[in-house]
Structure formats: structure tokens, C-alpha cells
Amino acid sequence: MTGSSYLSAAELSSVGSPTLWAVTIVGVVALLVLDFLVTRRPHEVSMREALGWSAFYIALPLAFGGWLWSRFGSQQGVEYLTGYLVEKSLSVDNLFVFMLLLAAFAVPAVLAQRVLLYGIAGALVLRAVFIALGAAALQTLDFAFLLFAVILIVTAIKLLRDALSGHEQEVDINKMRSVRLLRKVMPVVDDYHGTRMTIRQQGRRALTPFALVVVAVLATDIVFAVDSVPAVYGITEDPYLVFATNAFALLGLRALYFVLHAALSRLVHLSYGLAIILALIGVKLGLHWAHGIWSGVPEIPTLASLGVIIGVLIVVTVTSLRATRDQVAGESEVVPERH
Numbered sequence: 001m002t003g004s005s006y007l008s009a010a011e012l013s014s015v016g017s018p019t020l021w022a023v024t025i026v027g028v029v030a031l032l033v034l035d036f037l038v039t040r041r042p043h044e045v046s047m048r049e050a051l052g053w054s055a056f057y058i059a060l061p062l063a064f065g066g067w068l069w070s071r072f073g074s075q076q077g078v079e080y081l082t083g084y085l086v087e088k089s090l091s092v093d094n095l096f097v098f099m100l101l102l103a104a105f106a107v108p109a110v111l112a113q114r115v116l117l118y119g120i121a122g123a124l125v126l127r128a129v130f131i132a133l134g135a136a137a138l139q140t141l142d143f144a145f146l147l148f149a150v151i152l153i154v155t156a157i158k159l160l161r162d163a164l165s166g167h168e169q170e171v172d173i174n175k176m177r178s179v180r181l182l183r184k185v186m187p188v189v190d191d192y193h194g195t196r197m198t199i200r201q202q203g204r205r206a207l208t209p210f211a212l213v214v215v216a217v218l219a220t221d222i223v224f225a226v227d228s229v230p231a232v233y234g235i236t237e238d239p240y241l242v243f244a245t246n247a248f249a250l251l252g253l254r255a256l257y258f259v260l261h262a263a264l265s266r267l268v269h270l271s272y273g274l275a276i277i278l279a280l281i282g283v284k285l286g287l288h289w290a291h292g293i294w295s296g297v298p299e300i301p302t303l304a305s306l307g308v309i310i311g312v313l314i315v316v317t318v319t320s321l322r323a324t325r326d327q328v329a330g331e332s333e334v335v336p337e338r339h
Contacts, residue, residue, distance in 0.1 A: 015072045016240025024240075028124065028247045035117050035254060042110040042195060050258035057252025064248065068241075075302075079236035080245060082306040086235060086277065087249035089313060090228050093274055095257050096264050097220055104173050105213040107192075114195050115210070116254045119217035126221050127246040130229040135239040145289035148230035152282035155227050156275040163271040178219040179212050188212060227278070234281035234288075235302060266324040273316035277309055 016024075061084055069077025098119060102112055137144040173179050182188070186198075187206040193199050197211035232242045284305060290297040 014238045014240045015068070015076055016238070016243075021240065024244060024247070028251070031251055032117075032121055032124070035120075035251075039114045039117055039254075042108075042114060044109045045113055045255075045258045047258070050255045053255030054252060054259050057248075057255060061244075061248035061252075064244070076236075076238070076241065078302055078306060079238070080241050082302055082309065083232040083235040083241060083245035084248060085306070085309055085313075086231050086281070087228055087245045089274065089277060089309070090224070090231065091249050091253055091256075092260070092264070092267070093270060094220075094224050095253060095260060096267070096270070098217060098253075098257065099261065099264055101213060101216055101220070105209055105216070107210075107213055111192065111195060111210060113254050113258070115213055115217060116257055118214045119221060120250050120253050122218040123221040123224065123250050124247060126225045127229060127250070128243065130225045131239055131242050131246065134229050134233050134242070138233070138237060143289070145285045145292075148233055149282045149285035149289065151226065151230050152234065152278045152285065156279035156282060159271050159275040159278070163275065173212070173216070176216055176219070178215050182207060182212060182215060230285075231278060231281050234285040235305065267317065267320045268323055269316040269320040273312045276312050280305060280308060 065077060065080050065084065068080050098116060102115065107115055134144075134148075137147070141147070187201070187204070188211075189199060189201060189206050189208055191208075192210055193208050195210060196208055197214065198205050198207055200206070228246065229242065232245050236242060280300075284300040287297055287299050291299050
């Protein structure tokens, strides 16, 4: 068996027919438009509102997964569920970074959900681009799986090294390249003006802090896409399932942020868990690449990966909550060190 034989078009066949792709894309765009309409009037999000939207955005992808399972079979169903769980886990870490950015830019509470929504929209576009590039790589490069494996293992090592260093994550907006570039291009005013990104000041156009934080969030989306797309390609080679898992995991982030805002600071062991998960998927991809060359090399079943991922997430959640059980309510807004 040659290294390119398992990269044939047949192997990369997708359940996504043109009609299913069209319906899914229209549905995702419709949900984004709905979110923008909901947030058109800036307001602080109540826990009841956040819980309601979070329940909707969890029920929807699970129902979709049930439909996939019944329509295309258990293999696609398990791949979708595993990929969705991986993407949702990574999105929680993304939310932690968003929380740091919102705090660093002193974003008013009434504007937070609109900033998050711009970040989600940007992330969806970037993921779509990376997914298309990933599919093209899998069809044309013999070593694409190995390349994805290296990316994930390197990311896992970086996460683990950062966690073991014990240093608190910080965001210095004055050192962010995107912010420094914008400040060179246009003047920036000090105060927020609602959701306006620019205002006219002393006869010339100036950026608002809202524009800076939106650009900063979009810049971090690029880093997240580099990690998340190879991770889900390690679960399934179907570009449609990769897109669906990414889209559903991202759509619910706006509401999930407000549900988990206090809890995020308590998930101090999440980086360990994500490092293990990314390393596992990296090894899975590496073995899959090797199996395409030497048939005797074993592969890690997707169902086994799902079990390990669930187990890791449960363990790091429990240990995190135990490690921070003495954290008083008044300190819940302070972001502690991430281990």
C-alpha cells in the first residue's frame, strides 16, 4: 500500500450533498443574523437569558447529531459527536482568552455580547477557509495527516509547558501587534461610543476602543483555527462533518460565555486536559498516516477516542473544582493562575 492510496477521492467522500451543504450554510447564517438582531440593543445579559440560549445551542447540535446517526449510520454519528465534543472543549479555552481580552480592554458589560458575536462570525469564516485548505491538503499531500499530527502535538506540548510554568495568563494590549498597527494607521479615542467602531473627532475619523477589541478577538481566532481544524480532522476526514462540528461549537459561545463567566476562572486544570486531548488526536493522526504506508500499524478507533476525551474532561473538571473550592465568591471575578 502506498502513502497516497488512502488519500483517494473515495476515501475522502463526504455525507454532505450540495443540498445539505446549502441548507447548513443558510441555517448557520440565519442563526448568526438572529444573534445580531438579539444583540442590536446593547444590554447586560441575565443568567436566565444566557441559560435559555445555551440550552438551545446545545439541544440543536445534539438533535442534528441524532439525525446524522439515523440518516447515515453510527460511524458518522460517532465521528460527529466526538468532533463536536473536541471543538466544544477547545471553545471553552477560547472563552477564557476572550474573557482576558474583554477585561484588558475594559469592555462595558452591555457591549460584551456584541464583541463576542463579532469574534464568532470571524471565527466561522476563518474555520471555513482552514477547512477547505485542510480538505485540499488531504487530497493532494501524502504527508498531510503527519503534518496535522505534528501541529497538534506541538500545540499540546506548548499548552503543557505553559501550564507547568505556573505563570498567570495576561493580556497586555499595548504589546498586541494588531492594536499597535491600528494605532499607527488611525488615531484612537479613549472612550467607548456604544457599538460604533469609528467616530469623527476634530474633523477626522478616529477608532473607538470597541474597534480595537473586535480586531484583537479576530486576531486570536486565527490561532484557534490553526489548532481546532486539524484536531477535528483527526476525528473525521469528512469536510462536511468538520464544518458542522466547528459551526455548532462556535454558535453557542456568546451565551455560554455568560453562563460560564464565573466558572471559567475555576477551570484551572483545563490546559492539562486540552494538552492530553490534542496529543491523543495527534498520535491518532500519526498512526493513521503510518497505517496508510504499513498496514500492520494499529489505529486508534474513534469510539475509543471519544471515551478517553470524555474521561479526561470529567477528571480535569472535578480536579479543578476541588482545587478552587475555597475560592470565595468575591474572588470569582479574578482570573487565577492556569495550571
